[in-house]
Amino acid sequence: MIRFDGAAKRHPDGTLAVEGLDLTVPAGRTTVLVGPSGCGKTTILRMVNRMVEPTAGRVLLDGTDVAQLDAAKLRRGIGYVIQQAGLFPHRRVIDNVATVPYLLGWDRKRARTRASELLELVGLPPETARRYPFQLSGGQQQRVGVARALAADPPLLLMDEPFSAVDPVVRSGLQDELLRLQAELNKTVLFVTHDIEEAVRLGDQIVVLREHGRIAQVADPATLLAAPADEQVAAFLGRDRGLRGLALRPAEGIVLLAANTPLDGWTLAVDQEGRPTGWQRSAETIRQVAVFRPGLDTLRTALDSAVLSPARVAVAVDHAGRVIGLAPRAAVLDALDAAGPDTAAGITATGVADGR
Amino acid sequence: MGDEPLVRWHWIGTHLGYLRDLLLDHAVISLLPVLFGLLMALPLGLLCVRFPRLYQPLAAVFNVIYALPALAVFVVLIPYTGLATQATVMTPLTCYALAVLLPTTVDGLRSVPEPVRQAATALGYGPWRRLAAVELPTAVPYLVAGLRVAAVSSISLASVGALVGRGGLGYLFMDGFQRTFPTPIVAGIVLVTALALVTDAVLLLARRLLAPWARRESVVGR
Numbered sequence: 001m002i003r004f005d006g007a008a009k010r011h012p013d014g015t016l017a018v019e020g021l022d023l024t025v026p027a028g029r030t031t032v033l034v035g036p037s038g039c040g041k042t043t044i045l046r047m048v049n050r051m052v053e054p055t056a057g058r059v060l061l062d063g064t065d066v067a068q069l070d071a072a073k074l075r076r077g078i079g080y081v082i083q084q085a086g087l088f089p090h091r092r093v094i095d096n097v098a099t100v101p102y103l104l105g106w107d108r109k110r111a112r113t114r115a116s117e118l119l120e121l122v123g124l125p126p127e128t129a130r131r132y133p134f135q136l137s138g139g140q141q142q143r144v145g146v147a148r149a150l151a152a153d154p155p156l157l158l159m160d161e162p163f164s165a166v167d168p169v170v171r172s173g174l175q176d177e178l179l180r181l182q183a184e185l186n187k188t189v190l191f192v193t194h195d196i197e198e199a200v201r202l203g204d205q206i207v208v209l210r211e212h213g214r215i216a217q218v219a220d221p222a223t224l225l226a227a228p229a230d231e232q233v234a235a236f237l238g239r240d241r242g243l244r245g246l247a248l249r250p251a252e253g254i255v256l257l258a259a260n261t262p263l264d265g266w267t268l269a270v271d272q273e274g275r276p277t278g279w280q281r282s283a284e285t286i287r288q289v290a291v292f293r294p295g296l297d298t299l300r301t302a303l304d305s306a307v308l309s310p311a312r313v314a315v316a317v318d319h320a321g322r323v324i325g326l327a328p329r330a331a332v333l334d335a336l337d338a339a340g341p342d343t344a345a346g347i348t349a350t351g352v353a354d355g356r
Numbered sequence: 357m358g359d360e361p362l363v364r365w366h367w368i369g370t371h372l373g374y375l376r377d378l379l380l381d382h383a384v385i386s387l388l389p390v391l392f393g394l395l396m397a398l399p400l401g402l403l404c405v406r407f408p409r410l411y412q413p414l415a416a417v418f419n420v421i422y423a424l425p426a427l428a429v430f431v432v433l434i435p436y437t438g439l440a441t442q443a444t445v446m447t448p449l450t451c452y453a454l455a456v457l458l459p460t461t462v463d464g465l466r467s468v469p470e471p472v473r474q475a476a477t478a479l480g481y482g483p484w485r486r487l488a489a490v491e492l493p494t495a496v497p498y499l500v501a502g503l504r505v506a507a508v509s510s511i512s513l514a515s516v517g518a519l520v521g522r523g524g525l526g527y528l529f530m531d532g533f534q535r536t537f538p539t540p541i542v543a544g545i546v547l548v549t550a551l552a553l554v555t556d557a558v559l560l561l562a563r564r565l566l567a568p569w570a571r572r573e574s575v576v577g578r
């Protein structure tokens with residue numbers, strides 16, 4: 001657990017980077033800092049590993065003021081990932097990943113074995129181990145950066161816009177990877193981004209910041225989208241925050257019609273296994289069928305499926321892709337209503353944190 | 357030079373041992389200073405990067421030395437180091453090498469991209485350890501580039517030492533000129549060129565071995 005206790009940073013030139021931050025970062029969860037450029041996110045992150053020393057206040061790591069710890073030793077116990085990956089150009093991938101184990105004095109063999117495990121963990125093929133960083137794509141470099149941060153199995157991970165330099169498809173892949181890793185490893189993650197989508201996707205707790213590191217709101221993603229603290233936060237979240245909030249709700253409790261029900265003259269064609277192959281109406285055929293998996297996918301996917309279908313129904317499939325039923329748009333919206341007390345009105349009472 | 361042929365093969369044939377001795381002497385008095393220069397440039401460069409205020413004054417001193425004509429320096433040194441000694445020639449050559457190598461060392465050490473430097477710090481390298489493990493290897497291509505310039509100019513400058521009695525192959529130029537006998541001059545030019553080319557090839561090979569990661573990058577395209 002990290003606790004910022006009135007932590008402030010004023011640079012020698014007088015710039016006030018962070019005014020005085022009170023924040024608790026819970027252990028084993030992902031906390032995301034979002035906010036406009038220059039609001040002090042990187043500064044806050046670096047106060048934790050002492051790359052920035054607070055000019056007032058303290059940062060406590062599991063109850064100990066980090067200022068009392070040896071900086072280099074402290075850092076070896078904290079994973080750190082940055083936007084440009086920052087891999088050592090002169091070291092092979094495997095030795096890049098083994099950096100902290102080497103620093104901790106592990107013998108070469110053990111460090112490399114560990115590094116290979118990590119390359120596998122972040123989904124890099126074994127043949128990348130012998131390459132130099134310049135021989136990797138941006139996305140691969142970013143994976144190596146994550147593997148390097150995890151090498152000595154630190155309980156805490158600091159990530160400063162780690163995925164913002166890669167294209168959206170790769171970014172989304174890396175985010176999935178991080179979610180998978182986090183489900184497996186349960187690290188305390190402090191993640192910086194200025195992409196609100198990314199924050200909502202990755203965060204258990206989101207901290208929205210204003211200039212000088214002032215906290216605008218601390219909340220879990222669903223609460224944040226449903227009940228922004230004020231106009232400014234709402235504006236920052238963007239216009240379709242309601243729809244994006246659907247992505248945080250599981251598609252559950254949707255009443256389904258039988259798969260062979262004709263709707264508006266449209267019927268759903270399936271193959272022998274029962275997987276959808278297209279929509280048919282007399283001579284017309286539409287091959288693309290958007291589907292959702294009840295319980296696994298979100299209400300957003302369900303709604304998307306309903307919007308895309310010519311018959312105006314969402315197609316529910318099981319984990320193997322076999323059709324289990326059809327959900328008219330109204331049924332999807334009913335499921336949303338059923339989630340009732342969880343939406344905006346219900347959340348305001350409990351959700352909006354007070355900045356700690 | 358009248359009807360004297362450009363090359364008298366007979367002279368070369370009878371002076372092989374002499375030519376070899378001159379070549380070795382030339383290699384020593386020109387390349388040893390580059391090695392000394394490197395050995396001094398590395399610690400000085402590290403200090404300059406760690407304590408940036410040192411760099412400007414040091415660089416200024418060596419630039420001034422670099423601007424002095426070699427011959428003048430040789431002559432000034434004679435009372436201290438003696439005529440026709442290696443030291444007379446090698447002292448200024450070391451200074452010249454250092455004048456070239458100090459800025460390249462500093463540039464090289466500073467060429468580490470900011471994110472790489474920060475990542476190194478964040479992973480737990482202390483300042484000196486980071487200099488040795490990250491900055492120094494990154495500087496290798498720069499160092500090699502500096503060494504190539506320093507070595508070739510040192511090889512060419514060393515010839516001037518012949519005027520104060522210790523110039524390796526440079527002696528062939530004086531000898532041939534005084535006797536209007538072109539053969540030693542041609543032999544000298546060929547040997548000096550060969551020495552420069554071989555030295556350069558060795559340095560490129562060293563770069564390949566020491567910095568394989570830089571093979572395809574033109575880090576030193578300046």
Ligand SMILES: Nc1ncnc2c1ncn2[C@@H]1O[C@H](COP(=O)(O)OP(=O)(O)OP(=O)(O)O)[C@@H](O)[C@H]1O
Pocket residue numbers: 011012013015016017036037038039040041042043044194
């Ligand atoms: N060394 C420094 N000297 C003076 N001011 C600085 C220094 N480093 C950062 N700042 C200032 O502190 C403020 C916060 O910087 P910081 O890097 O933490 O912002 P950020 O939220 O990470 O921004 P971005 O999203 O652009 O990365 C900025 O106004 C910046 O200009």
Ligand SMILES: [Mg+2]
Pocket residue numbers: 041042043160
């Ligand atoms: Mg930043």
